[in-house]
Amino acid sequence: MDPRPIGVFDSGLGGLTALRELHALLPGEDLVYFGDTGRVPYGSRGEAVITRYAREDAAFLLGQGVKAVVCACGTVSSVAGALLAREMDCPFVEVVTPAAKAAARATKNGRVGVIATAATTRSGKFPQALRDMDPGIWVRSLACPLFVPLVENGHIAPGDPLATPAVAHYLRPLREEGVDTLILGCTHYPLLAPLIRDYLGDGVALISSGREAALAARERLREEGLLSPRQEGGDCRYFVTDAAGSFASVAEVFLGEPVGRVTPVDISGLEKLELKKE
Ligand code: DGL
Numbered sequence: 078m079d080p081r082p083i084g085v086f087d088s089g090l091g092g093l094t095a096l097r098e099l100h101a102l103l104p105g106e107d108l109v110y111f112g113d114t115g116r117v118p119y120g121s122r123g124e125a126v127i128t129r130y131a132r133e134d135a136a137f138l139l140g141q142g143v144k145a146v147v148c149a150c151g152t153v154s155s156v157a158g159a160l161l162a163r164e165m166d167c168p169f170v171e172v173v174t175p176a177a178k179a180a181a182r183a184t185k186n187g188r189v190g191v192i193a194t195a196a197t198t199r200s201g202k203f204p205q206a207l208r209d210m211d212p213g214i215w216v217r218s219l220a221c222p223l224f225v226p227l228v229e230n231g232h233i234a235p236g237d238p239l240a241t242p243a244v245a246h247y248l249r250p251l252r253e254e255g256v257d258t259l260i261l262g263c264t265h266y267p268l269l270a271p272l273i274r275d276y277l278g279d280g281v282a283l284i285s286s287g288r289e290a291a292l293a294a295r296e297r298l299r300e301e302g303l304l305s306p307r308q309e310g311g312d313c314r315y316f317v318t319d320a321a322g323s324f325a326s327v328a329e330v331f332l333g334e335p336v337g338r339v340t341p342v343d344i345s346g347l348e349k350l351e352l353k354k355e
Contacts, residue, residue, distance in 0.1 A: 078302065083103075083107070083145050083146075083147060084109045084111065084141060086137075086149060087111075088117040088118060090324065090331070091150065092150060094149070094264050096313065098292070099147070099295070100311065103311070105307030105309050105310060106311040107313070109138060110313060111317070114318055114319045114321075117229060118225045120195050120196045120197060120220075124196075127157060131157040132157070132164075132352065134153070135161055135164075135165060136352060145167050146169050147170045148161060148169065149287050150172070151263045152197050154171035154172045154173045154202070155173060155200040155203070156196055156200055158202075170297055172262075172290040173202050175290050176290070177203060177206035177260070178210065180258050181211050184257055184258040186257045187214050189214055189216050189260065190217050190251040190259040190260070191216060192247065193262030194221075195220040219247060224243065224247070225263065227240045227243060228265040229265075233269060233331065240272055241276075245276055252276070252277055256281065257280065257281055259277065264285075314338075315336055318342060
């Protein structure tokens with residue numbers, strides 16, 4: 078048993094999809110959320126920059142005394158997940174493996190789509206994970222670079238005049254190719270799930286990478302005996318690197334409840350910290 082909080086991070090709002098699920102699964106756990114809103118999006122950047130940001134994000138959370146880190150970002154998981162897992166000495170959960178496992182279980186026709194950021198798509202990590210699980214799975218992987226700015230700017234309501242045509246534009250090939258399962262490989266994308274479902278129909282199973290990461294985190298904490306002794310009453314603290322007000326307003330729409338105080342922080346230079354305690 079361990080009463081310390083669980084840390085969750087993303088480049089912005091997307092990791093809330095994991096946070097919401099974690100809170101529902103483990104209502105006694107305290108959570109610390111970090112969104113790097115000053116530098117979002119990560120998905121259009123190169124490997125070296127994403128890796129540096131990822132190390133700073135993780136170092137910030139470790140500085141908050143968390144017992145485990147959930148990397149609720151498909152881009153960081155794909156580009157720097159293996160490195161962070163090696164460098165940290167607390168449990169580290171990423172999104173790629175849990176989401177790929179859920180998709181491999183869900184597909185009936187063996188045709189799986191993956192939508193994610195440009196960096197995630199370039200890394201090939203989701204298709205690789207799916208094929209490692211089942212070499213017979215056919216995978217179509219697509220980048221949807223406009224989805225993150227749409228979400229960050231609050232375009233998430235069904236019928237939204239900007240997001241609706243963007244969803245149709247990006248997802249048309251997947252509809253034509255008959256995938257029956259779609260991995261939302263960027264944690265921002267489940268905020269667009271109602272629009273995606275309207276376009277693809279109920280016959281396509283949507284796999285939220287954020288939700289699957291939360292389920293994997295619960296499993297990992299349980300295995301390691303690190304769950305909180307409390308069954309309810311866990312709270313959540315929010316930290317961002319910019320625009321705390323607009324983060325709070327979109328977060329409240331998505332979470333359906335007030336988020337309280339969102340604290341602005343400066344994390345520059347933290348990548349020089351050792352992630353492992355000697
Ligand atoms: N939500 C993140 C992801 O899962 C990052 C999106 C971005 O910053 O481009 O990929």
